[in-house]
Amino acid sequence: MIKVDLHTHSIASPDGGLTLKHYQxxxxxxxxxxxxxxxxxxxxxxxxxxxQMPSSIIIGEEIVTTRGEIIGLxxxxxxxxxxxxxxxxxxxxRQNGIVxxxxxxxxxxxxxxxxxxxxxxxxxxxxxxxxxxxxxQNMSKQAVAWMQVNGKVGAASSDAHGSKGLGHTYTQLSAIxxxxxxxxxxxSGIVIAGRPSVPALIYPKMxxxxxxxxxxxxxx
Numbered sequence: 223m224i225k226v227d228l229h230t231h232s233i234a235s236p237d238g239g240l241t242l243k244h245y246q247x248x249x250x251x252x253x254x255x256x257x258x259x260x261x262x263x264x265x266x267x268x269x270x271x272x273x274q275m276p277s278s279i280i281i282g283e284e285i286v287t288t289r290g291e292i293i294g295l296x297x298x299x300x301x302x303x304x305x306x307x308x309x310x311x312x313x314x315x316r317q318n319g320i321v322x323x324x325x326x327x328x329x330x331x332x333x334x335x336x337x338x339x340x341x342x343x344x345x346x347x348x349x350x351x352x353x354x355x356x357x358x359q360n361m362s363k364q365a366v367a368w369m370q371v372n373g374k375v376g377a378a379s380s381d382a383h384g385s386k387g388l389g390h391t392y393t394q395l396s397a398i399x400x401x402x403x404x405x406x407x408x409x410s411g412i413v414i415a416g417r418p419s420v421p422a423l424i425y426p427k428m429x430x431x432x433x434x435x436x437x438x439x440x441x442x
Contacts, residue, residue, distance in 0.1 A: 229282075239428075299317060
């Protein structure tokens with residue numbers, strides 16, 4: 223089985239801490255087979271990583287829209303923050319990308335609300351039904367119900383912001399996915415979801431703090 227994680231954050235994200243070596247080690251050790259790098263509002267790190275590991279990296283982006291976050295997968299160009307959800311999805315589709323909804327219904331982490339998601343239903347390709355950092359506000363049951371009612375496919379992803387967040391929550395697929403096959407493969411995917419560790423939960427705040435301290439040190 224192929225282990226696929228469709229939601230991770232590198233050091234290019236303000237709160238991310240995964241380096242190229244972390245991604246390489248995860249692939250080399252067979253912890254994961256395919257990883258989407260979905261930094262906040264940028265794809266430059268993902269592009270560079272794919273050059274190093276062309277068969278193992280999916281270029282993605284977690285876009286901050288006016289009503290919540292949306293991930294585009296298999297992108298070629300970055301999509302700016304601040305668009306409406308509809309405009310962000312249009313930008314993804316113009317690149318023939320895949321629309322992935324991260325941590326739906328959550329209010330802590332800018333998930334799309336049920337009302338907004340219902341309006342976008344025709345353009346949603348994948349909904350995240352298990353998030354590796356969902357602990358204080360776990361909406362997995364609601365996400366699964368929405369997926370089933372609307373005939374969509376779901377994925378489990380780590381939302382990792384550091385190395386200890388990788389390899390615990392992912393989806394097992396029967397083959398290595400490509401843009402044309404990912405959604406179909408997910409229809410028979412197997413969800414693997416572990417309990418989030420303390421480091422996995424605190425990485426974003428810790429990474430922001432460390433970057434802030436480092437930037438102040440450089441400025442002096």
